[in-house]
Amino acid sequence: MKRSLENIEYRENTEALAKFAKALAHPTRIAIIKYLENQTCCFTGDLVDVLPLAQSTISQHLKELKNAGLIQGELKPPRIKYCINQENWKKAKNLFEEFFK
Amino acid sequence: MKRSLENIEYRENTEALAKFAKALAHPTRIAIIKYLENQTCCFTGDLVDVLPLAQSTISQHLKELKNAGLIQGELKPPRIKYCINQENWKKAKNLFEEFFK
DNA sequence: ATCTCTTATCGCAAATGTACGATAGGTTTT
DNA sequence: AAAACCTATCGTACATTTGCGATAAGAGAT
Numbered sequence: 001m002k003r004s005l006e007n008i009e010y011r012e013n014t015e016a017l018a019k020f021a022k023a024l025a026h027p028t029r030i031a032i033i034k035y036l037e038n039q040t041c042c043f044t045g046d047l048v049d050v051l052p053l054a055q056s057t058i059s060q061h062l063k064e065l066k067n068a069g070l071i072q073g074e075l076k077p078p079r080i081k082y083c084i085n086q087e088n089w090k091k092a093k094n095l096f097e098e099f100f101k
Numbered sequence: 102m103k104r105s106l107e108n109i110e111y112r113e114n115t116e117a118l119a120k121f122a123k124a125l126a127h128p129t130r131i132a133i134i135k136y137l138e139n140q141t142c143c144f145t146g147d148l149v150d151v152l153p154l155a156q157s158t159i160s161q162h163l164k165e166l167k168n169a170g171l172i173q174g175e176l177k178p179p180r181i182k183y184c185i186n187q188e189n190w191k192k193a194k195n196l197f198e199e200f201f202k
Numbered sequence: 203a204t205c206t207c208t209t210a211t212c213g214c215a216a217a218t219g220t221a222c223g224a225t226a227g228g229t230t231t232t
Numbered sequence: 233a234a235a236a237c238c239t240a241t242c243g244t245a246c247a248t249t250t251g252c253g254a255t256a257a258g259a260g261a262t
Contacts, residue, residue, distance in 0.1 A: 008153055010128045011135065018128040025123035026220085027111045030200075034112065037202070044239055052109055057221050059240055064219095078229045078238050093201040099131075100194040101138070127250085145209055158251055160210055165249095178259045179208050 013095055020092040023068030028053065029061050033084070036071065041083040043076075114196055121193040124169030129154065130162050134185070137172065142184040144177075 024030055032047060039046070044062065048055045062082060065071045069088035074081045125131055133148060140147070145163065149156050163183060166172045170189035175182045 008128070010132055014128045014131045014135070018126060018131050021122045021131075022126035025119060025126040027109070027115045027119040028220095030115045030119050030122075031111055033200075034115070045237095048239095054222055055239075056223075056241080060220075063240080075228095078236095080239065089201075096197045096201065099134075100190075100197065129250095146207095149209095155252055156209075157211080157253075161250075164210080176258090179206090180259095181209065 013098075016091075017095045017099055019068055020070070020095060023065055023070055026061065028058075029065055032058075032061060032065065033070065036082065036084050041081050043079045043081060045079065114199075117192075118196045118200055120169055121171070121196060124166055124171055127162065129159075130166055133159075133162060133166065134171065137183065137185050142182050144180045144182060146180065 024033070028051060031051065035047065035050065036042060044055070044059060047058050047062075051058060062071070062073070066073060069085055070092065071082050072085045074083065125134070129152060132152065136148065136151065137143060145156070145160060148159050148163075152159060163172065163174070167174060167183075170186055171193065172183050173186045175184070
């Protein structure tokens, strides 16, 4: 954006849906979620073993998913256990369902 | 990306889902789709009237939705009629449905 | 042929995204 | 206290996205 209008008013839930879509807009993040769905939860290191990406890169993707609210991290020293945030997952599910009618 | 591994192998449909998600990863594009759902079809100019963005910007968003396969344009000179691409729309719907279990 | 209308595309600028290696910060183990 | 382990964050490089105005390209009307 160069000189955007900054505050465009979108209809109900439009921004929320776009935000969730953005979090899912990368195959690595889809893969992470799919992995989490199968395992229920996992540690960062598990993903580093599975995905052909640097640890820092995976950590960044996890951060984005967390910022979008789709996952949450729980400290299990010395590791961090990541799980799907069920509450927000439901919200996202509902938004997409309604969007696709 | 700097020096990526280029060819990461993702699981079935992972890239397809990410591609659709990416197309929906902007509130303007969500708004366009919602508008199309209500109107069935519309011209570029209709959107220019409705959205507070330059014509060129809207044309670009339409292009992305078209590239993702979610909409299609039909020449109705001197205008272009955009509609949802029902076939791919169903595909996207199914991918998201399965993704959210 | 020229003019008008509509839309795509170009060129640019700024912001954001993606990837990496290196480093820091925390906990447990030795 | 030191070493080992795990993960987040920093700094960097490059690619992509987003936005605009200006221009081109197409068809219909005059």
